[in-house]
Amino acid sequence: MQTQSRPLVSTSIGTRREFVSFHFGTPGAGEKIYVQASLHADEIPAMLTAWRLKQRLIELGNAGRIRGEVILVPVANPIGLSQHVLGQFLGRFELNSGHNFNRSFPLPAAATLIERIGGQWTQDADSNTRLLRRAVCKMLAEVKPKNEFESLRREMLIMAADADVILDLHCSLEATMHLYTSPASWPAVEPLARYLGASGVLLAADSGGQSFDEVHTQLWNEVRELLGQGTPLAAPNVALTVEHRGQRDVSYEFAQQDAEAIVDYLVYRGVIEGEPRELPPLNHPATPLAGSEQFIAPASGVVVYRAQVGAHLKAGDPVFDIVDPITDEVTTLTTKNDGVFYMRRAIRFVIAGAPMGRVTGAVPFRTGVLIGA
Template structure:
């Protein structure tokens, strides 16, 4: 295991933070996989799963079973970890700017990247083209001058991931079932992982509109491919996905161990780790478009009483939650218009009118524009 420390720009006098990455194996021998956890710093189940995975990778490397490379960042957001206000952990947004830690990641344009590679493209070697493109991307990111701590964190994470064939961003939701966000292009490669993890929902979108960490890698690769055309071969698109490790309170050794083992089994199947690949279980639920998920909102303020359990398979018209007004005695029931899985919901139990309350998957696209919330 090679440990690397990446100092962040100090924003204020007397403070300094660093990002720490762990490298296992050798990318020159096989596929390179990048994993990071808890970019939203308060999403602790992802961090515990990553720590458990790190311990397992140490053992596998000692056994001589690494056939590719794994770069792991178990604590992807040291800035967010420090943000506590009156005892409340605020890990989703950067306190100085208000920016979401997992939105609007800046990537060089496809045209600029292609221009940087120039004559180094091969007309017949897709693997060579992938290598020079990734090398050029890392060069371009290295030329960006981060002005503050927040920008330097994003730049360090992008640089680490830009060398990889597979990018996995480990998160969790508020209260949720295990689910996965990925692109249609990445889905064939990610499907075995979703099966191994027991994902109860898979949401597909080429561009959700939020420029989230996993998506900017896949989007850039797709744009480069489109501009190069068939005359310049390029290997499989960057495989990228966000894994949502259930809800924020789902923190226990058994669950983290099972998730880490599922990732190891996936890496074995990919040939990154030597071993006998396991038969993957059936997919719990078919993949659906992210644009098909119904966003449920509170029609009034009041006490929330959930009537559907998280992870439940619902039919259109099924009650999902009630809003109780303890002053007027009014009880307002919210139902789903989708057949699908109630895959995530808010953790609070008193809401304001118009508050987003949860989502139900759906097979038919019903939304457009920006598909993910702040």
């Protein structure tokens, strides 16, 4: 294992943070896998999973079983980790700018990349893919970040942009294990969904949020479209977000289980030498993110959940009540579709209009931006 530490641009004099990555295996000897945890800094189950994964990768590396290259960043967001305000840990948005740490990731524009590669494009899809990956990393390295936030995002993009597989480990509020990925990545992601025991897989080619995992696939699609059929390009990087249940689901048992599932997946892909573990059944088929039902509180009051996270609900089943102790009114929200109640808010008092939870649905009906703030 090799450790790298890259200093981030300092936004304020007298402060300095760093982006630390752990490198296993040999670059170029097989697939490149990039794994990072807790980009939303207050999503700690992912960090504990990454820590367990690190121990396993050290063992596997010592046993000479890593065939490719694995980069692990267990603490992807040192900026967010330090944001504690009046006793509250705020790791989702950067306090200086208000930006969500996992939205609007900047990759170079497709047209500029195509121009940069110019006459080097060939008729070989793999060669073109290597050219594109190299050009993306080179252009990212030329970017001069103005502050710590931009610097952090640039470091992670440079490390991930030429990876074959990008795993972005997060968690939700109160939730069951679920994944977000693109339809293009889904066939390659499916074995991991099985090993992780995911109860939901949400698919979108463009969620509207330009999150870390999805910008790679989007860039690929844009380049492919501009190049036209005459210039072939291999499949885009496999990229996904894993939601390691809810924020409070921090335990050695979950971390162990999830780290082992990732190791199983790497064995399955041939990055780690070994006999792949038999694939467990898929708990729930993948569904469109545009089909997932989002509950909005119609009134303010005390929230009483009627459904557990991970429950398989039928249309018309109660999801939660809102109790107004002044008027005695009790408002019940029910689901419109059959599906899995994969996440819910961790609050128990709600204001009118607040988002409250989501149930998977097989039929797309939402348009525009499909993910929350």
